[in-house]
Amino acid sequence: MQATVSIQREDFSVADEIEALTRGRADIGAVVTFTGLCRDEGGRLSALELEHYPGMAEEELGRLCAAAQERWPLQGLTVIHRHGAMRPGESIVLVVAASAHRRDAFEAASFLMDYLKTKAPFWKREHLSDGTTGGWVEAAAADDAAAERWV
């Protein structure tokens, strides 16, 4: 099974991505999706700007997908990560994992998100509601801890 990885500026449709993985299939028993959205942090933010490392972002997500496929029997796997400017409420990232049984799909999607947060070369910068440019978002220690639980 070949995982699908896309780094793109455009928004995505969760329904379309599920359909693409499951169309014409009778062997998939579970599809788990995770969608990460841009928050306004209580009204403080007007947008998030996502910078990425072209080339490595695709390759690193491909490596993470391969690691997930080695660990769980998956029948479909899609990861989409957007870059550019995103307003609160817009989607940033999508993981779709399909498997025969739900546990494998849940765990693979969770593993991918935990590793993506600490390994995929993306950086968020805040744009504030008062029109000024904020700082770069700092990496959270909780994200490192989340990735380490899979080791």
Add this chain to the structure above:
Amino acid sequence: MMKLVYFAWVRERIGKPEEEVEPPPDVATVADLVAWLKGRGEEYAHAFENEGVVRAAVDRVHAKPAASIAGAREVAFFPPMTGG
């Protein structure tokens, strides 16, 4: 020649997104390269001021400070990642 690429606040502190460099032959590892860059100017010293914070990738694969850069075409420096 080796291509260096910088991202996020590392790029802003150094003041450019990428450059071509030719480090001396005794610069063998990622850590050696950081030490050499820090000697090239205040902007580099500022970018790498907190040892261990800036991450590196050698030819688009995450690399630790002790990793070799022999034969590397592209070395990247960037802050801890905040995607997702």
